[in-house]
Amino acid sequence: MVQKIEITNWFKSLQDEICQNLETKDGKGKFHQDLWERPDGGGGRTRILNDGNIIEKGGVNFSAVHGDLPKNIANALKLPPNQQFYATGVSIVLHPHSPMIPIIHMNIRYFEISNGIHWFGGGIDVTPHYVHKADATFFHQHLKNTCDQHHKDYYPHFKKWADDYFYIKHRKETRGIGGIFFDRLSANEEFTKEQRFAFVQSVGKSFIPIYFHLVDQNKEKTYGDPEKNWQKLRRGRYVEFNLVYDKGTKFGLDTDGRIESILMSLPPQANWQYDVQPTPQSPEHKTQQLLKKEIDWVNNIKS
């Protein structure tokens, strides 16, 4: 059965590969690496790229931490005390300069407890400042193809999960066009641990082709102050989601995680204006209308 060390090493190599690809694509920005140690066990490699040609601020983080399982988690899982945990993963958020290029996020992670419980989790989602249906269809079709290689239920199940997860409840809008989200994928009667890991690897491998396509489709588009202003307002919503709802962020803040690594997801700049109402039928208004759950992007219809 695949062991945590193998998973950990694969995550590390994925971080390397993604960083190299992004630096090449960007053509200017270089990742700065901070190695850090967790006092209670483990550590990570935080890699940040600032002010590239394409990427304004991006983070590609790897971590592998271990230690005593926090009591509240043990209680929630109905486990006896004195368990050990091991958690490893890769987290990415990229904020581009251009408002025509979407924000992208990916996370894949593995968690295990000394009693043998283990699971994989993760997700990938895209937050366009301006929603383009062709891009959204490409993105979801790519995810569907990736999922379908592993199980026909994965895409519909995990697409719905992303709709529900990446949702800004107080705004009654989704963060972006969704993607896939999954958690607690364990070995069971239907799937081996190897099969679960193979799926997570496929998701990780999908990041670069997806992002490069979205960059290439949009990087030559021109924009001015109105589009930059809209981008900063949308980034404000991104901040609202991450600080109010994101479970990974909350877990990190609650458990005294490495703050600068956790909050690398926040944009370089975000604006808040009182009660902005885009002009009806403007591109901004059309985007707002598409920040809804349950859009069937693959077939490009509202279900």
Place this chain on the structure above:
Amino acid sequence: MVQKIEITNWFKSLQDEICQNLETKDGKGKFHQDLWERPDGGGGRTRILNDGNIIEKGGVNFSAVHGDLPKNIANALKLPPNQQFYATGVSIVLHPHSPMIPIIHMNIRYFEISNGIHWFGGGIDVTPHYVHKADATFFHQHLKNTCDQHHKDYYPHFKKWADDYFYIKHRKETRGIGGIFFDRLSANEEFTKEQRFAFVQSVGKSFIPIYFHLVDQNKEKTYGDPEKNWQKLRRGRYVEFNLVYDKGTKFGLDTDGRIESILMSLPPQANWQYDVQPTPQSPEHKTQQLLKKEIDWVNNIKS
């Protein structure tokens, strides 16, 4: 005994008085008012000032809402079901253009339940982008004088409460130089309801003299891009506090409150840079060193 209608009207008149004073002081900005109604009872007057001479973005909000007491609050208070509540208050947050002028926040509120339970709450706190000890001492001395008129224990008790409340736990720093915070001040053996209300009125009346002093001390100070950049980073911390910890914000988001009124507290612009470390002994570094609990600002010593 003072009735809710009297308290409500006094809060309304305070909102009027503060808005008039701020417009006069600012000399350019005018408050825009939105009247709103709550579907389940009551409503408010949201007043926003944008791009004045002094104030870049400010809100002075009044609301008075009522209806069925939410079940989780009834449970928390160990009350039988089917209670009605009434809540009214004034909330202010002002973000100045100049990084040399602090952000200021005040809230005073009154809450009552149909079974006769009632209480006052509130607070006033200041978030300087650059901490000046003389300003901090003035501010806390003014608050102490205000509190001391009502009870000698108020200032030490409510100053400590503010230190604990306006604290960004994940950063291990206070939001600013604190102030006072208080909640659930009811009539009891020691205080009549009139005495509690008189204290809250004193706090409300202290806002303009405090803010005008802080503006006058700092409005002529020059600044450039480094100070503006620091201001935007400090505003990022303000966003982190309000979205992660502020109970009023959380309550509003959880109970489907009027989002644009709740989030008027967020700054016009906030920035996040990875792992900023101010130069030792710079004004930014000195400010960071003073974002601590338990500083005795009245006597200007760290206890």
